[in-house]
Amino acid sequence: MSKQSLSLPRAAVSRRPKVPLTKPLRHRRYRQLWLANLVSNLGTWTQTFASAWLIATVSTSASTSTLVQTATYIPVFLFALFAGVIADAVHRPKFLFFCNCFMALCACALALLVNTGHAAAGPVLAITFCIGSGSAFMWPAWQASMSGLVETDEVEAAATLNNLSYNVAAIVGPAMGGVLFSWIGPGALFLINAISFVGLLGVYAVWWRESTAPVIVRTSFASSLKLGLSSALGCHRYRRILVNVSTVFFSTIAFAGLLPVFVKNVLHMNSSIFGLLMGSLGIGAVGGALLLPTVRQYVGKTRLLAASLFVYGIMLMTLPFLHTVALMVPLIMAAGMAWSATVSTLNAAAQLAFPPAIRARTLSIYLFVMAGGYALGSLVWGRVADHFGVQAALAAAGACVMLNAVALLTGKRETSI
Template identity: 70%
Template sequence: MPLTQPLRHARYRRLWLANMVSNLGTWIQAFASAWLVASLSGSAAITSLVQTATYVPVFLFALLAGVVADGVHRPKFLFYCNLYMALCAATMAVLVGAGWAASGPVLVLTFAIGIGTAFIWPAWQAAMASLVDPSEVEAAATLNNLSYNLSAIVGPALGGMLFGWIGPGALFLANALSFAGLLGVYWAWWREGGPQQPAREGFAERFRCGLRTAFGCARYRRILRNVCWVFFSTIAFASLLPVFVREVLRMQSNTYGTLMGCLGGGAVLAACFLPQVRARVDKTGLLAAALTVYGAMLLTMSFSRSLVLLVPLIVCGGMAWSATVSTLNAAAQLSFPAEVRARTLSIYLFVMSGGYAAGSVVWGQVAERWGVRAALGAAGACVLANAVVLATGSRKNPI
């Protein structure tokens, strides 16, 4: 199946394009927040809290968000969630522009935006899966990942170039404006009418049904175990890269933006050949191979200071990351029917964000005590251990 086949659906195509613009703003803000906190604090532990503040709200609210998303009119719900996030980003721009650029306010508003993300993700993933044919879900997951990673190339690069020129406040404002396209698409979808999605059960029953459905499936439990360990280990890269650039490479924001963009560039390259690889390799084998490459990237980073080595290394890591995320995401989306999809996906997001939040704290503390290199090396070893477990049990316990 061609990778672009899901784009034949007009509504999916419009959402995909608008979401890519929004992702660009998200990456610009992610860059600006991390580099600003790293510059203000000079601490690996505090810098890693940017990732913690991003993912703890998802951990706290994902299960609630999944239950809500299966009982509301999704376009209307997604419109208000995106409007809330745009207002949070605009508030951050105003505070920084007013001279209140401190780690505390940045982390608090990052947490507030994370709450919006927590409520958007289950509804958005369930909505996107419903806009394409079941046979196109895996291609749609790869396209969504491609959109995210195209933005991951441009966003950090723009942030690196503009941070010292126009300042972080303007970058936060750019993120606020990037929601305009999504708001327009969701508004039009909402105003078209269509049936409201009635909640046929009470809130508590829908919540229990989601838990029973997800944890009652042995295959889904395996997916969740892998998600927890994978995201716990791999968050070390995003959490520690600002400190790695400042303390190990002794370089500035443009280098940080370049290396972030390299990961996204690798993910974009991966989209060109992943459909062909998936036709020949089972999901579990592909995931094990991708984790091996990503773990090797983290281990090698712990020994290297050369940009000549780091740039192609992180590009390879980005290719592996794209394969990892799209494989796990598609497996989760295809596990259950549409009626319970948002609830079961919310459990996936709950586990993922828990891994992210815990990993960002743990690797930040490891870096604070034993250094950034040691933390990256230990995280790489964890990723490789997960790859070995997957490879040895792939036939008996496929995902």
């Protein structure tokens, strides 16, 4: 999107057709995967909560606590490019089945580790890295598959629905974890995550049996990787998307990485409050997903992204100086609405940029940049928190998010999408 398109009259933008949020669910396979993935996301969020709070309780260092996010996303940074090539060269339902099997087994191993009394930071982070590795290989194939199950005009709605699934789980998972953590312990929560894969594995197994393996033109790994890289990096618009992805995710990871330390060491509150604040982001994101189809009729993508980042940045800059949960919850909910718009806008733009034949490879570059931003950001904000305090780190991250929003609106650098 050029700088000139940012000044289009309202009438020009309002001609965008409204695609109902539920329209992609009319496709049977998409609907099955979406429902099964909702359950799996619930398990993922339960484990995310349990891992973050467990590490925060066994370590007083902010850097160590943020390593949960690093261990989750650094595998994506390391393996996503290779995973994209593989995803375009295999039978995807079969491939996704085995990726999810691996992650379920890792969740079982994490539960066993805790229940046998070996839940030190190192082993927990190591298994978290393994689960992240499974996600790294799964995500390009998953996103390319999901966008291929709906019509082109439904991709944005499908991306919003996928984000809605993730955020509905983000409400229930942390809330459930906050209540159950001290009652049944983290080991049982990790086991819940393992069980949550069962439905998704069943859908993949049926899809694998019913579908015919596609005819794939065999090329060398190096040639396939080169084609994906040249396609993605040679596209001016896609490079703009990647610039936004790198800066946005670098800054926003501060919330997830530092929230357990903020609750424990600054607010001096327990796991239930941590779960409540995590869930508040999910509640807002669900509300945002429901409003997005209408908002997109009247607001261009770049302005929507900029406004969303502005709201999220305000939350990060304000949160550290609040000490009343009643004020924190609505603030985080507003940021959740903004986060839903941010993720679905960037993700849909990436999915629509290239044809299905190379979509997994180009999406793997999107995931590579996203994970690099997450991994580097979690390390940086953890170190900033150790040296200057958690509150200063959150405020600084918020300032970075707002700078990105200003850059989008002013067009001083090529960041529009």
